[in-house]
Amino acid sequence: MNKQEFVQGNEACARGALYAGCRFFAGYPITPSSEIMEYLAREMPKVGGVCVQLEDEIASISAVIGASWGGVKAMTATSGPGFSLMQENIGYAAITETPCVIVDCQRWGPSTGQPTKAAQGDVMQARWGTHGDHPVIVLTASWVREVFEMTVLAFNLAEIYRVPVILLLDEVLAHLRENVTLPVAGELEVVERLEKTNGRMLNFGAGAHLMITGMAHDETGFPVQGEKAAQHLKRIVGKIEEHKERLMRYQGFYLDDADFLVVSYGITSRAVEAAVERLRAGGVPIGWLDLKILWPFPDKLIREIASHVKYILVPELNLGQLVREIERAAAGQAPVAHLGRVDGSLITPEEICKYVQDEVARVQRVCL
Amino acid sequence: MTRDYRQYLRVEKLPHVWCPGCGHGIITHAIASAMADLQLDPDQIAVLGGIGCSGRASFLFQTDAMHTTHGRAVAFATGLKLARPDLHVLLVMGDGDALGIGGNHFIHACRRNIDLTAVIYNNAIYGQTGGQLAPTTPTEKRSTTSPYGNVEHPFDIARLAMAAGATYVARTTSFDFPEIVRFVRRGMAHKGFSVIEVLTQCPTYYGRLNDLRDPSQMLYEFKSHTVSLEEYHQMSPEEQAGKIPIGEFLCEERAEFIESYYGLCQLGRSA
Numbered sequence: 001m002n003k004q005e006f007v008q009g010n011e012a013c014a015r016g017a018l019y020a021g022c023r024f025f026a027g028y029p030i031t032p033s034s035e036i037m038e039y040l041a042r043e044m045p046k047v048g049g050v051c052v053q054l055e056d057e058i059a060s061i062s063a064v065i066g067a068s069w070g071g072v073k074a075m076t077a078t079s080g081p082g083f084s085l086m087q088e089n090i091g092y093a094a095i096t097e098t099p100c101v102i103v104d105c106q107r108w109g110p111s112t113g114q115p116t117k118a119a120q121g122d123v124m125q126a127r128w129g130t131h132g133d134h135p136v137i138v139l140t141a142s143w144v145r146e147v148f149e150m151t152v153l154a155f156n157l158a159e160i161y162r163v164p165v166i167l168l169l170d171e172v173l174a175h176l177r178e179n180v181t182l183p184v185a186g187e188l189e190v191v192e193r194l195e196k197t198n199g200r201m202l203n204f205g206a207g208a209h210l211m212i213t214g215m216a217h218d219e220t221g222f223p224v225q226g227e228k229a230a231q232h233l234k235r236i237v238g239k240i241e242e243h244k245e246r247l248m249r250y251q252g253f254y255l256d257d258a259d260f261l262v263v264s265y266g267i268t269s270r271a272v273e274a275a276v277e278r279l280r281a282g283g284v285p286i287g288w289l290d291l292k293i294l295w296p297f298p299d300k301l302i303r304e305i306a307s308h309v310k311y312i313l314v315p316e317l318n319l320g321q322l323v324r325e326i327e328r329a330a331a332g333q334a335p336v337a338h339l340g341r342v343d344g345s346l347i348t349p350e351e352i353c354k355y356v357q358d359e360v361a362r363v364q365r366v367c368l
Numbered sequence: 369m370t371r372d373y374r375q376y377l378r379v380e381k382l383p384h385v386w387c388p389g390c391g392h393g394i395i396t397h398a399i400a401s402a403m404a405d406l407q408l409d410p411d412q413i414a415v416l417g418g419i420g421c422s423g424r425a426s427f428l429f430q431t432d433a434m435h436t437t438h439g440r441a442v443a444f445a446t447g448l449k450l451a452r453p454d455l456h457v458l459l460v461m462g463d464g465d466a467l468g469i470g471g472n473h474f475i476h477a478c479r480r481n482i483d484l485t486a487v488i489y490n491n492a493i494y495g496q497t498g499g500q501l502a503p504t505t506p507t508e509k510r511s512t513t514s515p516y517g518n519v520e521h522p523f524d525i526a527r528l529a530m531a532a533g534a535t536y537v538a539r540t541t542s543f544d545f546p547e548i549v550r551f552v553r554r555g556m557a558h559k560g561f562s563v564i565e566v567l568t569q570c571p572t573y574y575g576r577l578n579d580l581r582d583p584s585q586m587l588y589e590f591k592s593h594t595v596s597l598e599e600y601h602q603m604s605p606e607e608q609a610g611k612i613p614i615g616e617f618l619c620e621e622r623a624e625f626i627e628s629y630y631g632l633c634q635l636g637r638s639a
């Protein structure tokens with residue numbers, strides 16, 4: 001039977017990874033992600049898996065990719081500075097179609113910033129951090145149990161689409177402890193590593209004499225140029241873009257009769273939830289879209305909702321990142337405002353309520 | 369059935385991409401010969417290369433192979449070997465790749481004594497990118513980014529590997545094919561981190577920039593500038609100047625990383 005436990009976000013991530021069948025972790029200590037490696041350093045040996053601390057984050061992502069080609073589900077976890085160091089090889093994972101999971105517990109600012117302060121400032125880096133056009137899937141979570149579930153989903157999507165999957169957490173969620181009931185064996189779907197696809201073996205050591213390269217290549221793994229290189233790039237980007245609709249993960253609340261819409265994700269969604277309940281109780285026709293997958297971005301969904309609301313608010317712990325995408329997708333159908341906070345504290349329900357109420361008053365003035 | 373060196377190469381991919389007179393082909397041929405001497409099962413070998421002319425050797429082995437990113441082959445191999453301890457994992461890297469951008473991974477692999485075989489194609493220059501300065505370029509030698517001569521001191525790869533903890537270390541040159549074969553064979557058979565440094569010629573850049581245009585002249589230079597370790601130790605400091613010692617520097621037993629890790633797992637499971 002499921003039992004209630006008091007669990008930290010980072011621990012939920014580590015346990016989600018084990019649940020998903022992850023048997024390889026390589027990392028380098030960095031606040032606020034280190035507890036993930038510390039937990040796995042204790043638990044991995046018990047299940048015959050590998051957890052190693054390497055010399056830096058570049059080595060960590062490299063080893064994760066190497067292990068993945070050894071046929072093992074593999075993950076690394078880090079925060080901003082380490083995430084920056086990993087970028088080149090995230091691109092390598094994308095072009096070589098290597099399933100792997102990268103957890104980024106976001107912290108404040110560029111460079112060293114504020115290591116112990118939460119932020120949502122890596123949203124664009126997660127999408128575009130490595131050079132060149134490339135496919136990637138980016139997930140996020142707002143609750144400790146959800147961290148567990150999204151970690152499992154990250155592994156599943158990495159296997160299905162053969163891409164690096166990035167899970168964006170943040171300092172508060174990483175360190176937050178909640179009373180939760182975590183999934184028991186069999187409760188969540190776990191996608192196993194395929195041994196072959198289209199008749200081709202996928203792992204090293206299987207006699208297939210695979211050739212893996214970060215250069216533009218054809219299905220044999222050898223370099224190509226010109227139209228064949230274009231085909232390669234279009235295929236790897238297309239496999240995510242074409243499945244956008246299937247990949248969407250979100251929750252909508254009060255969307256049917258909403259005049260005002262809040263779009264949020266990650267830790268900020270917790271404040272939005274409280275604010276929306278209060279505003280609804282006060283008679284404000286507000287709706288809420290809680291995004292769980294940030295990339296691929298749900299353009300169509302935003303476009304549809306924007307066509308029947310008067311106003312969209314996007315609260316984020318940054319100076320304006322996902323709001324740009326929302327503005328683009330809304331395409332002028334509704335004005336889009338940004339509520340950003342970067343003093344290291346979370347956005348509160350009160351701030352959101354006040355912002356929305358002021359806006360409601362303004363709109364009413366205009367309409368009168 | 370005995371296996372011939374050609375069975376370890378993707379012969380259908382020949383001719384290779386290297387310049388006429390380049391030493392990289394000699395080393396690659398020697399590695400395949402060492403695999404044949406050991407009669408290894410090609411299905412049980414993985415060859416990982418970095419980025420550079422040397423890293424392109426990874427495309428030539430009829431085994432599982434990975435052409436990784438610049439300097440990171442050692443780190444990719446660390447993950448692969450931990451996931452698949454049963455595989456023989458061999459690295460083909462340039463001097464710039466292994467000691468410049470990848471220097472950190474290299475010394476830590478030495479320290480861990482992880483069971484990998486690293487063959488370093490040391491041409492003392494960045495060949496792939498057009499002849500720039502490498503961390504192995506001798507002092508005063510020219511490159512496109514040290515046009516007036518190098519003012520830095522080069523790494524001595526073999527001594528660096530020993531100091532960092534590698535347990536098999538050997539150095540030779542592309543002049544001596546049988547010795548490359550012997551050292552790679554010994555390195556692959558050795559349990560632990562094995563480093564085989566092979567001094568090799570890049571006539572296109574190092575040669576042209578340093579008045580050594582003829583590849584055969586470069587090979588003879590290797591012969592005249594190198595002495596066996598035994599001889600080297602008997603020479604006076606004056607005699608040693610300008611001479612490069614070659615041979616087997618070290619072959620010792622020390623706890624190996626993968627074995628130690630899985631030993632710990634056994635303990636963890638029984639706890």
Ligand SMILES: Cc1ncc(C[n+]2csc(CCOP(=O)(O)OP(=O)(O)O)c2C)c(N)n1
Pocket residue numbers: 419420421422423438461462463464465466489491493494495496497502
């Ligand atoms: C991160 C990164 N920086 C720079 C390069 C460009 N680059 C490609 S190969 C190379 C140097 C290769 O020299 P070496 O490793 O000595 O091998 P060689 O070509 O001489 O065999 C460089 C700098 C790169 N591919 N990646």
Ligand code: SF4
Pocket residue numbers: 385386387389390391392421422491495496569570571572573
């Ligand atoms: S540039 Fe130098 S190292 Fe590269 S293939 Fe030509 S000769 Fe060999």
